[in-house]
Amino acid sequence: MxxxxxxxxxxxxxxxTEEIHRRAFNETFAEWGLDWNWSQDDYRVLLKTGGGKERIAAFQFSLADTARKLTDDEIRALHKDKTARYGHLIAQGHVxxxxxxxxxxxxxxxxxxxxxxxxxxxxxxxxxxxxxxxxxxxxxxxxxxxxxxxxxxxxxxxxxxxxxxxxxxxxxxxxxxxxxxxxxxxxxxxxxxxxxxxxxxxxxxxxxxxxxxxxxxxxxxxxxxxxxxxxxxx
Structure with missing residues (x-):
């Protein structure tokens, strides 16, 4: 070799970085008026799905039929907001x-x-x-x-x-x-x-x-x- x-x-x-990602997701969910809040146990499971947008889609697939669901366009928009929030948290020296x-x-x-x-x-x-x-x-x-x-x-x-x-x-x-x-x-x-x-x-x-x-x-x-x-x- x-x-x-x-x-x-x-x-x-x-x-x-994953705890900062989790924080950025949860803060963005709250900003969007969603009652989603991923615990560490939740996130450990969700990390088995690669990609943030894919993770959101996998999560809402498990929700009850009556729960609010995001469209693909909304998922992309939410993830864009989450990415900006993550960048801000990282820049503050959290990692x-x-x-x-x-x-x-x-x-x-x-x-x-x-x-x-x-x-x-x-x-x-x-x-x-x-x-x-x-x-x-x-x-x-x-x-x-x-x-x-x-x-x-x-x-x-x-x-x-x-x-x-x-x-x-x-x-x-x-x-x-x-x-x-x-x-x-x-x-x-x-x-x-x-x-x-x-x-x-x-x-x-x-x-x-x-x-x-x-x-x-x-x-x-x-x-x-x-x-x-x-x-x-x-």
Whole structure:
């Protein structure tokens, strides 16, 4: 295996963002006059559906026939409002990178490795996070970005990773994916990628069968040997 590129998921992998997403959803629901309020238990289940708009649709499918339902256009509009609210919350400093992420990204860049993102979240959410945590545009850190608003099928479908690989111009064997969830793991594996899983707040109880490695976080002490050999010469 020649390791030439690292492909990262965003939410839950780069940072523990899901609680901020949940807050943004609930505040937007209230603003729209909806009596929806997603608890942590609710959200743990809903996260098994990739994509925010898809999550809303899945949730209201479970509601009673007499409950208020949003049209597809309303879902898109509500999600746009939620995205703006999320960006505002992130900009206020409500999130930090997970342990080891900043170090790994820096070492990979120094080693001349390619860096990419493959995420079901939207591009504005990606930009909000990189600006808040690095003070940089996403493309300055991750020259290849495949985001959820560019694909028809969200994780666990492999389409998002196949798009990232196409833009990298590399075969799966030359890359490693970093994920925190089972649906992300299955997406990356479906594209033929070896996967390092670092479970997050909402995925720590999942099984991650098939992962090349399952480690608590990406602190240097936890780096798989393939990363140590490729990145650490000191």
């Amino acid at each position: 020649t390791l030439n590129a690292l492909i990262f998921d965003v939410d839950g992998t780069l940072a523990e 930090t990178l997970r342990p080891g992420i900043a170090d790994l990204v820096e070492k990979a860049r120094e080693a001349g490795m390619r860096l990419a993102l493959a995420t079901t979240t939207s591009r504005p959410n990606v930009e909000a996070l990189t600006q808040a945590c690095w003070g940089k545009a996403a493309a300055d850190l991750f020259p290849v970005i495949a985001s959820g608003d560019e694909v028809a099928r969200k994780k666990p479908d492999p389409e998002i990773y196949l798009l990232a690989l196409k833009r990298l111009g590399l075969p799966p064997r030359d890359c490693v994916a970093f994920e925190d969830s089972r649906i992300g793991l299955h997406s990356a594996m479906g594209a033929g990628l070896p996967v390092v899983v670092t479970p997050s707040l909402y995925t720590d109880e999942e099984e991650h069968m098939g992962a090349a490695f399952r480690i608590p976080d990406l602190s240097r002490k936890n780096w798989p040997l393939m990363l140590v050999a490729r990145l650490c010469s000191d």
